[in-house]
Amino acid sequence: MRFSNCYIPTLKESPADAEVISHKLLLRAGMVRRLTSGMYTYLPLGLRVLEKISRVVREEMAVANFEELLMPMVQPADLWKESGRWEHYGKELLRFKDRNEREYCLGPTHEEVITDLVRGEVRSYRQLPVRLYQIQTKFRDEIRPRFGLMRGREFIMKDGYSFDATEEGSQQNYWACHAAYKRIFQRLGLKFRPVEADSGSIGGNFSHEFMVLADTGEDTIAFCHSCDYAANVERAEVTWNGQPCTQTCAPAEKVATPNAHTVEEVAALLGVAASSVVKTMLFKVDGKAVAVLVRGDREVNDIKLKNLLNAQDVVMADAATVQEITKAPVGFAGPVGLEIAVYADAELQAGTDYVVGANAGDAHLVHVDLTRDATVTAWADLRAITPEDKCPRCGGHIELTRGIEVGHVFMLGRKYSDAMHAAFLDENGKEQIMIMGCYGIGVSRVAAAAIEQNNDEHGIVFPPPMAPFDCILLNLDPRNDEVNAKVEQIYAMLKDMGVDVLMDDREERPGVKFKDADLLGIPMQLVVGGKGLAKGIVECKDRRSGEKGELPADAMAEAFSAWAAKVREGWAQQQG
RNA sequence: CGGAGCGUGGCGCAGCCUGGUAGCGCACCUGCUUUGGGAGCAGGAAGUCGAAGGUUCGAAUCCUUUCGCUCCGACCA
Numbered sequence: 001m002r003f004s005n006c007y008i009p010t011l012k013e014s015p016a017d018a019e020v021i022s023h024k025l026l027l028r029a030g031m032v033r034r035l036t037s038g039m040y041t042y043l044p045l046g047l048r049v050l051e052k053i054s055r056v057v058r059e060e061m062a063v064a065n066f067e068e069l070l071m072p073m074v075q076p077a078d079l080w081k082e083s084g085r086w087e088h089y090g091k092e093l094l095r096f097k098d099r100n101e102r103e104y105c106l107g108p109t110h111e112e113v114i115t116d117l118v119r120g121e122v123r124s125y126r127q128l129p130v131r132l133y134q135i136q137t138k139f140r141d142e143i144r145p146r147f148g149l150m151r152g153r154e155f156i157m158k159d160g161y162s163f164d165a166t167e168e169g170s171q172q173n174y175w176a177c178h179a180a181y182k183r184i185f186q187r188l189g190l191k192f193r194p195v196e197a198d199s200g201s202i203g204g205n206f207s208h209e210f211m212v213l214a215d216t217g218e219d220t221i222a223f224c225h226s227c228d229y230a231a232n233v234e235r236a237e238v239t240w241n242g243q244p245c246t247q248t249c250a251p252a253e254k255v256a257t258p259n260a261h262t263v264e265e266v267a268a269l270l271g272v273a274a275s276s277v278v279k280t281m282l283f284k285v286d287g288k289a290v291a292v293l294v295r296g297d298r299e300v301n302d303i304k305l306k307n308l309l310n311a312q313d314v315v316m317a318d319a320a321t322v323q324e325i326t327k328a329p330v331g332f333a334g335p336v337g338l339e340i341a342v343y344a345d346a347e348l349q350a351g352t353d354y355v356v357g358a359n360a361g362d363a364h365l366v367h368v369d370l371t372r373d374a375t376v377t378a379w380a381d382l383r384a385i386t387p388e389d390k391c392p393r394c395g396g397h398i399e400l401t402r403g404i405e406v407g408h409v410f411m412l413g414r415k416y417s418d419a420m421h422a423a424f425l426d427e428n429g430k431e432q433i434m435i436m437g438c439y440g441i442g443v444s445r446v447a448a449a450a451i452e453q454n455n456d457e458h459g460i461v462f463p464p465p466m467a468p469f470d471c472i473l474l475n476l477d478p479r480n481d482e483v484n485a486k487v488e489q490i491y492a493m494l495k496d497m498g499v500d501v502l503m504d505d506r507e508e509r510p511g512v513k514f515k516d517a518d519l520l521g522i523p524m525q526l527v528v529g530g531k532g533l534a535k536g537i538v539e540c541k542d543r544r545s546g547e548k549g550e551l552p553a554d555a556m557a558e559a560f561s562a563w564a565a566k567v568r569e570g571w572a573q574q575q576g
Numbered sequence: 577c578g579g580a581g582c583g584u585g586g587c588g589c590a591g592c593c594u595g596g597u598a599g600c601g602c603a604c605c606u607g608c609u610u611u612g613g614g615a616g617c618a619g620g621a622a623g624u625c626g627a628a629g630g631u632u633c634g635a636a637u638c639c640u641u642u643c644g645c646u647c648c649g650a651c652c653a
Binding site for chain 2: 012036092109138151159197408445515
């Protein structure tokens with residue numbers, strides 16, 4: 001492509017409403033433009049990036065024996081009522097009616113549609129498994145769209161689905177897809193990790209998220225230094241193998257703690273460590289109040305609570321509820337004498353002589369033994385993992401890091417196929433329900449995540465496989481015939497070699513071209529100018545390392561190939 | 577949905593408190609000069625100040641309503 005024929009509106013300044021680096025750079029590089037909250041137009045260069053990502057996705061899905069199809073974006077409400085999600089999905093599902101007052105929604109995902117398709121066609125175990133996927137625009141009416149392409153309302157997703165006759169078959173497809181995802185993100189040049197995950201509202205019993213490692217990620221993941229255990233902190237197990245404490249302590253005693261609402265304030269006032277204080281948090285679980293106890297220096301993981309109680313909805317209790325149940329303002333709740341269910345983090349069994357809230361204003365109890373003084377409904381793993389915890393698999397060191405979720409694979413089991421009666425006859429002529437899996441990759445989010453992970457002060461540094469072009473060829477002096485001839489010659493040569501090249505033939509000063517080339521993040525830069533040609537050389541620059549070199553102008557083909565191999569090698573090493 | 581903030585040429589902003597002819601930088605157009613890291617000079621085009629209503633002799637500025645957007649929180653593949 002010739003730059004002069006391209007629509008690449010680059011900006012010197014970034015618009016004020018762009019917060020994260022990927023959003024700023026996508027706007028500045030002329031790749032996307034915002035239409036309205038959470039919705040973006042992909043300009044030609046941005047579309048190229050999406051297509052490069054999609055190509056890798058398609059190739060690897062094919063290896064996993066998935067076939068591509070395309071389903072409608074608008075879906076009838078009836079299907080969602082059948083699966084039960086019309087009630088459960090909430091406001092993120094954008095609903096509307098047609099002229100005949102029939103109800104529809106915009107597809108945020110396609111379990112219902114694909115299940116409807118397959119149940120209508122597949123009758124026999126001989127027709128299974130079925131593995132299908134699509135790459136399509138999704139719509140989720142996010143409560144708060146933000147971070148540009150990272151969390152839009154409209155976004156591009158690859159969603160795949162498998163239908164199996166047997167548990168083993170379903171697992172095989174799950175792991176085949178898991179492997180395909182590893183290859184996809186590997187090929188795309190990203191630093192990433194598959195992590196064990198909570199399956200959330202999609203449902204199902206087992207799932208992995210694929211996280212691109214970046215400090216700006218919205219998720220926190222925990223991983224082990226010694227083995228390959230890695231999990232989203234939402235899920236990361238905390239194992240407590242200790243012996244319950246057998247020591248006794250003095251009788252509980254009420255002490256005044258005026259205005260000490262937080263663990264820190266209480267600990268400071270009473271001169272004890274935060275770990276000697278028990279934090280009592282009240283939650284509403286499907287509308288019912290429960291108390292959760294964790295050590296004062298720990299955090300409650302409400303997803304573990306939700307899973308423990310097999311609940312739909314967990315929220316922190318509001319101040320009025322706290323007042324009603326504890327007869328005290330927020331900050332003085334404690335387990336002693338509480339009449340609701342009390343769930344305690346297992347780790348608390350290790351100690352005694354705790355400080356707890358007294359369920360009375362400005363007062364706490366000291367010398368509390370939870371088994372002696374309180375009624376604990378159940379002990380369980382209810383807190384968030386910390387770097388001091390041991391790996392639940394091998395006991396190794398745990399580290400926390402930030403990540404961006406770009407892919408998610410779920411074993412759905414029979415959740416949808418049961419609700420929508422997707423059945424087949426097995427070899428005994430007996431009706432069975434199909435076993436499903438679903439597999440998503442946020443294609444547009446991958447682009448944003450890649451930029452979060454790969455950028456510098458000059459702009460984007462695209463991993464070569466997803467860069468809009470492989471190489472940018474700068475003509476520094478378009479008025480010089482000799483330079484022009486050389487540039488055209490190199491341009492034709494690169495195209496013949498199969499290199500995706502953008503030739504900057506604009507009537508601009510050299511500085512403008514250098515700045516734009518860096519901003520766009522194209523991995524390889526070739527610079528042709530009068531100065532270099534006089535010496536018989538063409539300059540080259542590796543966008544990632546910034547390393548510059550010189551290639552002989554009269555033997556470009558071999559020299560370029562050798563240099564390109566070096567650039568790719570640099571990327572491979574960086575990825576590790 | 578709760579809290580905070582912002583809407584002024586394409587982009588980034590000032591002006592608003594204290595009402596009185598709408599400004600700056602970048603980008604854009606023309607000309608000349610310049611040409612290896614976002615050029616210089618000169619000239620030019622472009623804004624019913626988000627919208628509606630009100631107060632006033634007079635509103636970008638004060639008041640009310642409304643729409644849009646952003647940030648924090650709750651929520652979420």
